[in-house]
Amino acid sequence: MSALLLMLLSSALCWASCHTHNENIESLMDNVLVLRVPYGQDSREYIPLTCGESHQNQSITWKKNGLELDPPLLGNQVRVLVEEMDGGNYTCHLNPDGKYLNHTMIMVQLDPDNRTVILEESSPKEGHIHCSAPNYKGTFHCTWKRTESRRNAAVLLVKAERHLETLPCNLDSDGSGVHCHNTTCPFKEEQHRISLTVYIRSYFRLEVYEKVFFLRDIVRPAKLSNLRISDGKVFSWNYPDTWETPCTYFGLQFQVKVVNNEHSCKSEEAIMESITEDNEYKVNVKSKRFIFCVRAQDKYTNGPWSLWSLWSQCIVNKHHVTC
Numbered sequence: 001m002s003a004l005l006l007m008l009l010s011s012a013l014c015w016a017s018c019h020t021h022n023e024n025i026e027s028l029m030d031n032v033l034v035l036r037v038p039y040g041q042d043s044r045e046y047i048p049l050t051c052g053e054s055h056q057n058q059s060i061t062w063k064k065n066g067l068e069l070d071p072p073l074l075g076n077q078v079r080v081l082v083e084e085m086d087g088g089n090y091t092c093h094l095n096p097d098g099k100y101l102n103h104t105m106i107m108v109q110l111d112p113d114n115r116t117v118i119l120e121e122s123s124p125k126e127g128h129i130h131c132s133a134p135n136y137k138g139t140f141h142c143t144w145k146r147t148e149s150r151r152n153a154a155v156l157l158v159k160a161e162r163h164l165e166t167l168p169c170n171l172d173s174d175g176s177g178v179h180c181h182n183t184t185c186p187f188k189e190e191q192h193r194i195s196l197t198v199y200i201r202s203y204f205r206l207e208v209y210e211k212v213f214f215l216r217d218i219v220r221p222a223k224l225s226n227l228r229i230s231d232g233k234v235f236s237w238n239y240p241d242t243w244e245t246p247c248t249y250f251g252l253q254f255q256v257k258v259v260n261n262e263h264s265c266k267s268e269e270a271i272m273e274s275i276t277e278d279n280e281y282k283v284n285v286k287s288k289r290f291i292f293c294v295r296a297q298d299k300y301t302n303g304p305w306s307l308w309s310l311w312s313q314c315i316v317n318k319h320h321v322t323c
């Protein structure tokens with residue numbers, strides 16, 4: 001008897017909670033629901049949709065991806081069956097003229113979401129998202145690359161946060177990166193990591209990518225400026241234009257390298273190679289034809305070097321030098 005009562009009670013409770021709340025369904029943003037589907041299992045989920053309170057007393061019909069449903073789906077509040085990964089864009093329309101009223105996109109995300117197909121991994125260490133900043137002022141840029149077969153994938157949402165604070169970001173116009181701003185005070189030690197979350201969809205499949213980092217780990221000095229030669233042997237250069245001043249606080253160290261003039265600065269076969277904190281270097285090699293290369297790194301954090309493509313170089317061909 002009491003067991004029956006308990007059953008009735010729990011089913012009544014379930015009717016109240018289960019039908020309004022399903023833990024696999026999450027509202028990501030206006031008009032977007034995300035359904036989490038367990039990986040490798042057949043899944044069938046009924047999802048409640050509503051056209052909106054302002055259309056409460058109207059006669060309403062629904063379409064999926066622009067097509068009428070068979071049998072027709074009628075009413076302000078309806079339930080739709082989502083099988084496997086079959087999400088869709090459900091629009092509600094006024095009967096009988098068919099005027100568009102509202103819509104809900106149902107996105108499907110695999111759970112666990114670790115067999116991703118939309119973005120390419122740039123390297124096992126770096127993951128799918130690459131971030132860099134030219135200094136500590138707080139602006140950073142992150143990029144990603146869609147795989148060959150998912151070029152149409154579209155970014156739904158990007159969130160950047162640091163310790164409960166939301167950072168403003170702008171999506172790049174080609175949808176493969178974001179610029180974010182205003183993240184840290186440069187004269188205080190950075191205590192909290194930045195977390196960047198990218199929600200990207202291909203049709204109605206949603207994947208979520210996250211990258212967590214300190215700004216100091218992604219600060220990568222830009223190309224050095226004004227590389228020049230004097231006395232035929234002494235090369236000197238300036239800090240990048242985008243680097244912080246005063247230099248004593250945000251000091252750089254430099255990697256200098258001399259390569260054969262048939263090679264490029266990227267070459268592993270250097271004639272000589274050295275690290276220096278000075279912004280000049282006296283080259284002492286026999287060859288009269290060589291390339292002098294230099295790039296920078298934050299000397300306190302030992303963060304990333306300037307990119308390979310951002311070596312500054314002078315090509316020395318006997319007495320002819322081009323920097």
Ligand SMILES: *[C@@H]1O[C@H](CO)[C@@H](O)[C@H](O)[C@H]1NC(C)=O
Nearest residue numbers: 031051052053054102103104
């Ligand atoms: C449109 O539908 C969404 C649910 O996707 C709902 O939150 C919103 O209130 C509706 N808008 C109107 C104007 O009824």
Ligand SMILES: *[C@@H]1O[C@H](CO)[C@@H](O)[C@H](O)[C@H]1NC(C)=O
Nearest residue numbers: 052053054055056057058076
């Ligand atoms: C819908 O109809 C009910 C009963 O007639 C009324 O109380 C309510 O205000 C109406 N709602 C809207 C949005 O028109």
Ligand SMILES: *[C@@H]1O[C@H](CO)[C@@H](O)[C@H](O)[C@H]1NC(C)=O
Nearest residue numbers: 089090091100102103104105
């Ligand atoms: C879903 O339908 C609405 C209304 O027609 C449209 O604005 C929106 O772009 C559609 N979304 C997708 C992903 O097709």
Ligand SMILES: *[C@@H]1O[C@H](CO)[C@@H](O)[C@H](O)[C@H]1NC(C)=O
Nearest residue numbers: 039110111112113114115116
């Ligand atoms: C994904 O996560 C599941 C459960 O955490 C794990 O068993 C599986 O090996 C992971 N797959 C990959 C490709 O990482």
Ligand SMILES: *[C@@H]1O[C@H](CO)[C@@H](O)[C@H](O)[C@H]1NC(C)=O
Nearest residue numbers: 137138166168181182183184
């Ligand atoms: C950073 O954000 C705060 C609060 O949103 C704002 O008051 C401040 O002006 C911003 N600073 C910069 C450098 O953008």
